[in-house]
Amino acid sequence: MDAKSNLLETIEPGLWITKNxxxxxxxxxDRSVWTSPIWHSGYNPSFLGRTALRNPTDFKGSVGCTPVENGRAQLRLSTYNPLDPNHTSLLGAQINTIKKWGLSRYAKVAFHARVICPTLMPKGAVAALFAYNLLNQDKDQRDEIDFELISKYWNDPKPQINTNVFLDSSRGTAVQNTIHQVFGNPIDLHIIWSSTGIQWLVNGVTVRKSSQAPQSDMSLTLNFWAPSATGWTWAYDADLQPSNAPGQSWTFQVASASVSYVTL
Incomplete structure (x- = not known):
């Protein structure tokens, strides 16, 4: 039994099985495990806020990849997007598991990642760990449970993390949680959910609970991007701007990731 299973059994008793x-x-x-959103005509999941998301289909060579260095996935956010002739967008990254997990097959599910944020960067970026399933692309209806780390608040005297949950909806219920965390250090994030609700944990400490829980199967997803001024004013900041030539780049590192579950 590993440390994650011990923590989960303490928080939510059960016979937890962990997939690292x-x-x-x-x-x-590993693209047999992870995928990334790609462009589709009339529907573009590979663009968030004002950020294009790297993927091997739309971008050629290393630009479309999420490399791994020292055992850590390197999710990069760059000010230069080579596919944007107008230079109005940034280039970010997203990886999500091909497989999905949920309450249709399991009594309890937990997503975990240990992440490291690049604190020496402008305000205006979002690094996230979340569970996700798009239910209706035309109406943007989704099941989703989020941890969103906002660079605006990484060096703030009272660091904050955003938590959010969507229940078959295009609108979520967000809470800004003040935490005791030095963002330059590794951070362990856990999302635990069952039929009785959701818990969000930062370094083993519960920062939020909800009695509601999505019912569909969801992927483990991580991304690094920049929102627009009109799309998400709390996270947006004018300090972070696109450039018309290769320039600045920052990396959100994922040191480990896992999904744990208790069978029905």
């Missing part, structure tokens, strides 16, 4: 995802050094994450 190994990150092996190389030019990209």
């Amino acid at each position: 995802f190994a990150f092996t050094d190389g030019p990209d994450v």
Whole structure:
């Protein structure tokens, strides 16, 4: 039994089984396990806020990849997007598991990642761990449970983390949680949910509970992007702007990731 299982059994008693995802050094994450959103005509999941998301289909060579260095997935946010002739967007990253987990097959599910934020960067970026399933793309209806780390607040005297939950809806219920955390250090994030609700944990400490819980199967997803001024004013900041040539880049590192579950 590993440390994650011990923690989960303390918080939510049960016989937890954990699937760890190994990150092996190389030019990209294991694409038999992880995928990234790609562009579709009339529907573009590979664009968030004002950020295009790297993927091997739309971008050629290393630009579209999420490399692994020292056993850590490197999710990069760059001010330069080579596919944008108008230079109005940034280039970020997202990886999500191909497999999904949920309450249709399991009594309890937990997503975990240990992450490291690049604190020496402008305000205006979002690094996230979340569970996700798009239910209706035309109406943007989704099941989703989020941890969103906002660079605006990484160096604030009272650091904050945003938690959010969507229940078959295009609108979530967000809470800004003040935490005791030095963002330059590794952070362990857990999302635990069952039929009785959701818990969000930072370094083993519960920061939020909800009695509501999505019912569909969801992927483990991580991303690094920049919101627009009109889309999410709490996270947006004008300090972070696109450039018309290769320039600044920052990395959100994922040191480990796992999904745990209790069978029905």
